Amino acid sequence: MAKVYFNKPLDFINEVVWSACNGATRRELKVINKIKKAGEQINCVNCQLGFLDRRNHSFIFMNEPKPEDNRILGLFLNNSYSYDLVEGKEIYSNYSAGGYGNSCSSFGIYEVGTLLKVHTYKNRNAPSYYKLTADGWKFVENYEVEQSEINEV
Numbered sequence: 001m002a003k004v005y006f007n008k009p010l011d012f013i014n015e016v017v018w019s020a021c022n023g024a025t026r027r028e029l030k031v032i033n034k035i036k037k038a039g040e041q042i043n044c045v046n047c048q049l050g051f052l053d054r055r056n057h058s059f060i061f062m063n064e065p066k067p068e069d070n071r072i073l074g075l076f077l078n079n080s081y082s083y084d085l086v087e088g089k090e091i092y093s094n095y096s097a098g099g100y101g102n103s104c105s106s107f108g109i110y111e112v113g114t115l116l117k118v119h120t121y122k123n124r125n126a127p128s129y130y131k132l133t134a135d136g137w138k139f140v141e142n143y144e145v146e147q148s149e150i151n152e153v
Helices: none
Strands: 003-011 016-021 028-033 041-046 048-054 057-063 072-078 083-087 090-097 104-111 115-118 128-133 136-140
Touching: 003 016, 016 104, 028 090, 028 104, 057 104, 072 128, 072 136
Parallel strands: 003 072, 003 136, 028 057
Antiparallel strands: 003 041, 016 028, 048 057, 072 104, 083 115, 090 104, 115 128, 128 136
């Protein structure tokens, strides 16, 4: 069965486990729980992922798992200032831009080995980095990623 890791715990009380929208006329992002897991806050679940873009909405669906699918995937959710793919493979992503500053909510589905760069408000602070491993999303220190920018003496 496919194992899907989330970068933040999701509360499986409602069918919509995560949503973001950056303004009344902006794209709405939603993660929909279609599996029979409820009432828990978790970082990982066995499920099959699907996605759909319809008009001004983007959905990622968590469906019942297929036994023959043994992939490890990551679902990255961001409701602040977006992120960029540094390396790895993106299966699907979308965003909702707008609002004050450079606010941009985004979400996506990724394969193991993916490295993401998460931005801050107007890029005033150093970005954060997250890598999807076989054990889930891991925080990576800036200095480990940006080694090529170090000035040697």
